[in-house]
Amino acid sequence: MIPPGTGPAGTDGGAPPIAPVRALHRATAWLLVAALVAVLGFTVAQVLDRYLVKSAFNAHDQYARVALVLLTFVGIAAGIRDRANVRIELLAHFASARVRAAASVVLDLATLAMSVLLLVVGWRLLEIGESQPIMGTPLTYRSMYAALLAGMGLLAVFLSLRFVHRLTGGRSRTDVRTGAE
Amino acid sequence: MIVALSVALFLLLLLVGLDVGFSMLVAALIGLLLHPSGGIDPAIVPLTLVSAVDSEALVAVPLFVLAGEIMNHGGLTKRLIDWSMAMVGHFRGALSQAAMTTNLVMAGISGSAVSDATATGAILIPAMKDDGYKPGYAAAVIAAGAMLGPIIPPSIPMLVYAILSNLSIGRLFLAGVVPGLLLFAGFVVLCALIARRRGYAARERAPWAARLRETRSASWALMVPVLIVAGIRSGLITETEAAGVICVYALVVGLAIYRDLRWRELGTVFFGAARTSGVILFLLAAAGPFSWLMSESHIATRIAQAILAVSADPLVILVVVNLLLFLVGMVFEPLPALVMFVPTLLPIQAQLGIDPIQFAAIVVVNLMIGMLHPPVGLLVLITSAIGRCSLWSVAWETLPFLAWSLVVLGLMTVFPEVSTALPTLVMGRGGA
Numbered sequence: 001m002i003p004p005g006t007g008p009a010g011t012d013g014g015a016p017p018i019a020p021v022r023a024l025h026r027a028t029a030w031l032l033v034a035a036l037v038a039v040l041g042f043t044v045a046q047v048l049d050r051y052l053v054k055s056a057f058n059a060h061d062q063y064a065r066v067a068l069v070l071l072t073f074v075g076i077a078a079g080i081r082d083r084a085n086v087r088i089e090l091l092a093h094f095a096s097a098r099v100r101a102a103a104s105v106v107l108d109l110a111t112l113a114m115s116v117l118l119l120v121v122g123w124r125l126l127e128i129g130e131s132q133p134i135m136g137t138p139l140t141y142r143s144m145y146a147a148l149l150a151g152m153g154l155l156a157v158f159l160s161l162r163f164v165h166r167l168t169g170g171r172s173r174t175d176v177r178t179g180a181e
Numbered sequence: 182m183i184v185a186l187s188v189a190l191f192l193l194l195l196l197v198g199l200d201v202g203f204s205m206l207v208a209a210l211i212g213l214l215l216h217p218s219g220g221i222d223p224a225i226v227p228l229t230l231v232s233a234v235d236s237e238a239l240v241a242v243p244l245f246v247l248a249g250e251i252m253n254h255g256g257l258t259k260r261l262i263d264w265s266m267a268m269v270g271h272f273r274g275a276l277s278q279a280a281m282t283t284n285l286v287m288a289g290i291s292g293s294a295v296s297d298a299t300a301t302g303a304i305l306i307p308a309m310k311d312d313g314y315k316p317g318y319a320a321a322v323i324a325a326g327a328m329l330g331p332i333i334p335p336s337i338p339m340l341v342y343a344i345l346s347n348l349s350i351g352r353l354f355l356a357g358v359v360p361g362l363l364l365f366a367g368f369v370v371l372c373a374l375i376a377r378r379r380g381y382a383a384r385e386r387a388p389w390a391a392r393l394r395e396t397r398s399a400s401w402a403l404m405v406p407v408l409i410v411a412g413i414r415s416g417l418i419t420e421t422e423a424a425g426v427i428c429v430y431a432l433v434v435g436l437a438i439y440r441d442l443r444w445r446e447l448g449t450v451f452f453g454a455a456r457t458s459g460v461i462l463f464l465l466a467a468a469g470p471f472s473w474l475m476s477e478s479h480i481a482t483r484i485a486q487a488i489l490a491v492s493a494d495p496l497v498i499l500v501v502v503n504l505l506l507f508l509v510g511m512v513f514e515p516l517p518a519l520v521m522f523v524p525t526l527l528p529i530q531a532q533l534g535i536d537p538i539q540f541a542a543i544v545v546v547n548l549m550i551g552m553l554h555p556p557v558g559l560l561v562l563i564t565s566a567i568g569r570c571s572l573w574s575v576a577w578e579t580l581p582f583l584a585w586s587l588v589v590l591g592l593m594t595v596f597p598e599v600s601t602a603l604p605t606l607v608m609g610r611g612g613a
Binding site: 029032033035036037039040043044046047051061064065068069071072073074075076077078079080082084085086087088091103104106107110111114117118121122124125141144145147148 | 194195196197198199200201202203206207210223224226227228230231234235236237239240243244247417418421422424425426428429448451452454455456457458459460462463464466514559562
């Protein structure tokens with residue numbers, strides 16, 4: 001089990017990922033930070049608005065919810081990429097390194113398949129969400145489903161890059177971990 | 182049958198090491214595809230994934246995680262540890278007592294056991310090992326102390342329960358105070374007894390001047406729980422807003438008063454909190470499709486009927502519910518377990534006239550106890566990773582704390598006042 005919040009990307013002592021991958025990681029990090037800042041900003045703004053500003057704007061919580069959904073799905077993509085997600089590694093206590101490596105490939109494949117499946121079946125929801133307005137905002141539920149798709153899309157890309165990394169024996173430097181697993 | 186198959190598949194995927202959330206998703210999807218009604222549209226999976234986290238109250242979750250992260254980087258946690266050492270360091274097993282006291286105060290701020298265990302464990306487990314404590318015991322002390330986090334307010338699981346059951350978040354938060362303090366009292370006694378048997382040292386008693394100095398230094402951190410309670414109780418801010426206000430407060434203290442936090446570190450702090458929040462919230466989201474499958478299969482009604490058939494005595498039913506939840510806690514993380522099982526249990530509570538606040542407190546404390554025992558005892562797993570010691574040594578050393586937790590759970594079950602007296606005293610009788 002790797003505790004969430006520990007083990008930042010690319011700090012395991014190996015060579016850093018190539019520039020395009022680093023740029024993708026940086027963009028993901030900024031997206032996550034922006035989502036959390038939005039959650040915090042809208043929540044605190046609601047208090048300030050109530051006692052100080054007293055504006056007519058009353059959709060702080062709705063925007064905070066949209067940011068929360070984005071945070072959830074992009075956050076899990078970053079968590080799995082950095083191996084900071086919640087998982088039970090009982091196998092690691094008993095299995096040999098070779099079995100662990102094989103299991104790691106199979107598990108990544110299962111996660112990749114699930115994220116691609118969610119992308120495919122979730123795509124339809126964009127159209128459905130278009131007709132569901134989020135009260136008090138110009139947004140619709142399309143933005144919520146788009147947040148899910150963005151997270152699953154990122155996850156599929158991260159896992160694909162990990163496979164490329166494995167297949168090239170680490171020479172492609174497309175994953176946060178560059179040594180043999 | 183389909184649900185049983187899904188649960189079995191979930192367990193298998195969990196044990197081979199698939200992400201907990203994705204294990205639930207895969208199992209739920211297979212259950213949906215094999216459903217006797219001829220297969221259900223898989224679009225229900227993304228639909229329920231989003232709806233499970235589309236909640237205004239859940240906005241508090243990332244904010245409490247962020248508050249904990251800012252405290253760790255902003256020097257608040259370190260000052261709390263120094264303060265605890267000054268206050269209780271002269272008792273036997275000084276570091277274990279300080280760990281428990283720090284976790285008690287942290288519990289009043291962060292609301293997340295994972296944050297508390299990571300923050301205090303990183304500092305105190307190595308310190309305890311250096312002081313001659315058994316590594317497994319050092320990790321077990323942190324695991325038990327961190328369990329207080331989601332029981333003493335603010336509490337993310339209480340928040341989730343309140344959303345699921347439409348109960349007052351404020352009342353539920355208060356319901357955790359007395360059980361949390363009872364757990365803490367038992368834990369410090371256990372630490373003292375174990376320290377006496379194993380010869381873990383006490384530190385020299387800190388002079389009053391030093392205690393005063395540490396209290397002054399930690400006062401900004403110590404004030405946080407007071408601010409939260411005062412803010413919510415006065416009606417000036419909601420529970421969610423309190424989480425946001427505490428983040429701003431911790432930022433100001435870390436940046437301008439303690440000055441341990443640098444502006445250039447803020448990106449790292451926010452990123453760490455955002456990623457951890459995503460991981461926690463995804464557990465809740467992934468429970469959505471599984472919960473939908475259970476509801477569609479009417480499994481909830483059957484479980485409720487089976488439990489109610491055991492007896493008409495509320496106390497007996499509470500014992501049965503406790504046993505069921507203890508088994509559930511062995512397999513599921515607390516948050517997904519709440520999403521999946523609370524809708525099943527609420528009709529039982531209503532039918533037997535059990536106090537909803539007592540019932541809620543029992544459910545949450547029981548599932549939190551699940552974090553202390555294998556195979557899915559998250560706190561045991563985290564602290565064994567931080568302490569670099571075997572999972573089984575931590576699980577073994579956790580047993581005395583686990584036993585006391587079960588005693589407190591028993592008291593809560595037999596005496597409703599343990600959880601209901603404080604909410605009634607502070608907020609009066611009336612609606613839940």
